[in-house]
Amino acid sequence: MSKRYCAIWFRHLTTDWITLRQPDLKSTPFIFVMPEHNRMMVAAASPPAQLQGVFAGMAAADAKAFVPGLKVFDNRPQLAAKLLKALGLWCIRYTPIVSIDHPDGLMLDISGCAHLWGGERAYLKEIVNRLRSKGYDARAAIADTIGTAWAVSRFGKLTPIIKSGDEVNALLSLPAASLRLEPAIIQRLQKLGLHKISSFINMPRSVLRRRFGDNLVLRLSQALGQEPEFIQPLQPVEPYEERLPCLEPIRTASGIEFAIHRLLEMLCKRLSEEGKGLRTAILKCYRVDGKIIQAEIGTNRPTCTIRHIFKLFELKIPQLEPALGIELFVLTAPKVEDADIVQEVLWAGNPGLEDTALAELLDRISGKVGSDTIHRYLPAEHYWPERSFKIASTVAEKSTINWRTNKPRPVQLLPRPEPVDVTAPIPDYPPMVFRYKNEVHHIKKADGPERIEREWWLDKGEHRDYYYVEDEQGRRYWLFRSGHYSDETSRWFIHGFFA
Amino acid sequence: MTSIARKKELVSRLQTDILRWQGFKLPSAQTQAIGLGAVEKAFPNGVFPTGTVHEFVCGTPEQAAASGGFLGGILASLMQNNGACLWISTSRTIFPPALKIFGIEPDKVIFIDLRRERDVLWVTEEALKCEGLAAVIAELREIDFAQSRRLQLAVEKSKVTGFVIRTDPQKLTATTCVARWQITSLPSQLENGMPGVGYPRWNVELTKVRNGNPGNWKMEWSPEGFIPVKEPVAIKVPIVRKLKAV
Incomplete structure (x- = not known):
């Protein structure tokens, strides 16, 4: 299938933008100025100013001299690029491949898109009308090649839609500047009287190349489709993406649910055919007011189960604000992995952590309250209690070492040891009495000390002498003395509670 | 005479049915004891109720x-068959090792x-629904009564055993919990009289059991499992009175 491109040209991009923000400027002539070689030059002029003969590139002083009451604004160099990017993102509702055509246009790859709007004429009309109703003076043209679409959108006078194979006729009457050439080449062409493309299109290419350089020949063949040309999409098209345009804007939760279901059916069918499952999915909703809202979900293992993914999105629906309505849903799966082949259960064993239902539950939990809330621990080869376990990175990760059981460890461990007052009369004997939270505990039985040294390669400080003690009521504690026994400096802490 | 016998039979059948619907199981080959010994006798049919x-x-x-220790002992037998469990809290101090x-395998x-x-x-509700x-x-x-009823409805379907640890005894209210x-x-x-600290020993008190007998036992945990400390005597009367006083 041949490609079709649509070029959009914003004739007064920056001035339209400021008129939108300050509507009273609509009928006043104003210009944007920028310094160039120590002179103020006109960067852009508003339509009323242009009517009075002001054009971009003339000195600001001249413009001010012959237009009384001319308003002057400083030019913002990044403004045009920013506006084009925003407009380009907005145009993604018409086609997934949109690129920015600096300094004042957009290029859309509309192959296979126009029929959704009922033909190219209706499609073009829709785009131009929508842009104009937003306040941007736009011109657009559709053609088989980027070059022709560009030329016709800027200079075309007859029809904006060029049929396939009709490029040459369309280009004949257009000026040389419509070929996207450098000013120097255009000047040279004009000097030689070659004002229109028709006057040099039939010249031998070698002659053109010798006199005007490679660029002219390249641009000419690109416009005629003899040389391929590519555009850089504003948003790279995800390989796994589904789109659902809506005839009427969707404003209800049940409508959104239905849309998600439809999209998932399309996406999951494709994924399961290819034996893949998604790990993350992003739902983008393009609203009528031009804003894009999105919801993102993640799964612990690759999945293409519609029911499960829909449940994850269901939790996010209340966060989606439809405002005046959503007119396009796009579901992308940026992270796709090979799915495990589900084997029929022969022996109904308990799958434990490998269970799909568990993975789905964890997905729902992380979708609702965040994935940082889910922890699973594996043993770590450290004696220091706080470091004796580490966080497992996945649900199914297995440890190569075993959990230690040869030393008593408390069931409850305080996040940080709390200081206690202790009476310990004899060095390296367990304490007799300790006071914790204003309660005095008389120690009846004790075990210890278990000395745990600091890991000097990790941190500095005193070692700990741990005692496993039991008070008169049978409550069991884990106490430790920080450092060696001495009357003044030894400090005691409580670190845990035994079962 | 026969009608009375028939009535008795009907009532007892109804009782067992009701127990079954509430999630209590009849002793069978599949239900294994979880090693609590005499404590299990306090429950209807003498089976520790799982799926509640x-x-x-x-x-x-x-x-x-x-x-935590006592629960660990129960969990160990529940998780024997390669099962996994979820521990949900806001301020957790449990020490996995x-x-x-x-x-229990802490991982x-x-x-x-x-x-x-x-x-x-x-x-918790979502997890209890996960079979x-x-x-x-x-x-x-x-947790109020309505919330506990939601949990009960979830476990009745999924047969997962739930344990709710109430950290504030001042706020105890009636719940649908089985025990x-x-x-x-x-x-x-x-x-x-050797020096040192022995195996952990607890006073296990069942203050409420649905359709069972509350009681009070002394248990010890040894590496082999739960060991009753003395002759397990279920003291029924004082507990019931205490509850009424509350």
């Missing part, structure tokens, strides 16, 4: 530790550490 929600009351960290002492436990109490209830889990433990400050446990530490004993 139990409640542990612990106000102090010492009690929480004792309950210590669970191994009670026979089979998935901890969910939440910020808000409200989320604990949501996650692949062996048990779900939730640390909760408060309310209270575990307190007892001084440990070593043979022949």
